[in-house]
Amino acid sequence: MEPIAKDVKNALAKCPTGIPGLDEVTNGGLPRGRPTLVCGSAGCGKTLLAVEFLVRGAVEYGEPGVFMAFEETAEELTQNVRSLGFDLDRLVEKKLLEVDYVRIERSEIEETGEYDLEGLFVRLGHAIDSIKAKRVVLDTIEVLFSGLSNTAILRAEIRRLFRWLKVKGVTAIVTGERGAGTLTRQGLEEYVSDCVILLDHRVTEQVSTRRLRVVKYRGSVHGTNEFPFLIDDTGITVVPITSAGMDHPASVERVSTGIAPLDEMLGGKGFFRGTSVLVSGSAGTGKTSIATHFAAASCGRGERCLYFSFEESQAQLVRNLRSIGLDLEKGIKSGLLRIHSVRPTFYGLEMHLAQMHKLIAEFKPQVVVVDPISNFISAGTLTEAGSMLVRMVDLMKSQGITALFTALTHGGNNPAQTDVGISSIIDTWLLLRNTERDGLRSVTLHVLKSRGMAHSKQVHGFRLTHDGIVLSDAPATAQARGVVGNEELPGI
Amino acid sequence: MVDTMNPPDIDTELWELRLYVAGQTPKSVTTFSNLKKVCEEHLAGRYRIEVIDLLVNPQLAKGDQILAIPTLVRKLPEPIRKIVGDLSKTERVLVGLQLRPSKSSGGEA
Secondary structure (H helix, E strand, O other), X not given: OOOOOOOHHHOOOEEOOOOOOHHHHOOOOEEOOOEEEEEEOOOOOHHHHHHHHHHHHHHHHOOOEEEEEOOOOHHHHHHHHHOOOOOHXXXXXXXXXXXXXXXXXXXXXXXXXXXXXXXXXXXXXHHHHHHOOOEEEEEOHHHHHHHOOOHHHHHHHHHHHHHHHHHHOOEEEEEEEOOOOOOOOOOHHHOOOOEEEEEEEEEEOOEEEEEEEEEEEOOOOOOOOEEEEEEEOOEEEEOOOOOOOOOOOOXXXXXXXXXXXXXXXXXXXXXXXXXXXXXXXXXXXXXXXXXXXXXXXXXXXXXXXXXEEOOOOHHHHHHHHHOOOOOOHHHHHHOOEEEEEOOOOOOOHHHHHHHHHHHHHHHOOOEEEEEOOOOHHHXXXXXXXXXXXXXXXXXXXXXXOEEEEEEEOOOOOOOOOOOOOOHHHOOEEEEEEEEEEOOEEEEEEEEEEEOOOOOOOOOEEEEEEOOEEEEEEOHHHHOOOOOXXXXXOOOO | OOXXXXXXXXXXXXXXXXXXXXXXXXXXXXHHHHHHHHHHHHOOOOEEEEEEEOOOXXXXXXXXXXXXXXEEXXXXXXXXXXXXXXXXXXXXXXXXXXXXXXXXXXXXX
């Protein structure tokens, strides 16, 4: 018996937007030849998204576009998007873009009988034909409702317009302002029903986050979650959740930790490439030292390392590590080490993830360090931080990046309990412990777990000296207040 | 510079009217005849009508910001006024052209 429904040939054709992340979220782009509604409140980024759709369409896909502006003049629009790096004037010159500003001044108009909006059709048709446009933006057509009072005619004509756009075969973005209780103030979602994207700009506890959600996409599978997005000098970047499935390849290659005795503890070779490593410990135990040694080692191998520092500035790191004999300047100067230093409370969690995504895509590192991750608690709630970290680990793994995270624990009873509970997604866990004996504080290091390799279960003394990190046997730790390495620790 | 404090001298100035249509449809023919009637009655001898067919010259829609069809634009005397519709509502046409003050605004320009 022939299968009835699997006709893949007739699958909906898509129009790639070229906006990083958006094509992933929509599984290929917007529905080709149909109108997509982009709605959201004022300032959420609708116009920018629409402009970027046209600009990238023209520049990256060779598809000219027409922008019908109902709110801003062509000059205002051009100026506003210049900060995103878009030069509309040049595109107009090259006949890749046409901007038509439609001005509706209610005080100028007197309605004296039957009419239709054929004038709009003529203008749009002429603009499309003059540059053979394949993409169109109407921003925002709801302005018509404030200029003309006959809503029956307006609605009928808008319905006609969307049918006309389909016949013309152009892929259109129609923007609409969010209504109270409805997607758009004038109910445009009635007419534009193939694809609806909602943009949101939320401020929680003084930190703002931009989110995008595909509310509806007829005929296509799409992510239904909210995805954070950034707007910066390269335009919009959407952060898709990376592969929900866990089909990351597992490498057998090993990379050195940068600390020879530590490599020894890890089966003699170091970490598996592409795995996630957690270095946790209370304040002052030496987590950053381990992290920076790993970073320097990757530069030594000629590999790029992206170091996210949420506590210390680049200058501080360089200075502090010099005191234990580690020279970070070399890696920085050669361009292999890039330190990105920012306060965790500077933006929301989603923005951090989006930034990381972006920097990783730009810099293409083989190694990433996040030092520390525990600060994210201050930037969001506990559950939010947890989910963000899962996504971060997922992002690294999907690209085969070896990731090292440091986390502050608060000493005390259960040093293996990190605030955010990500131990299950961590492959290798190094634990630094403060121990006290006879009035002397010392630090111990041991490998709590390391998946896939035989690792040392011995607890070693850990010291930072002018010549670097020194590991020693810690014979008396059995007597110390600390815990012997083999004991079952809850919370793993 | 338009003097908006004193209304335009409607008794002697030449009126320039531009009627935008989209093709020769029954509606555009009706609109034109409605317009002629109003002009003959109120502006005899001092008006000029120019009919622009956007299907022939689509690029002209942009200049006068034409959206609706039919649209009548009063180019002179200034300021520019736009009247949208088939001009069947004569009262509204006169208000729109400012040939008669509207009841609500009491004759302001």
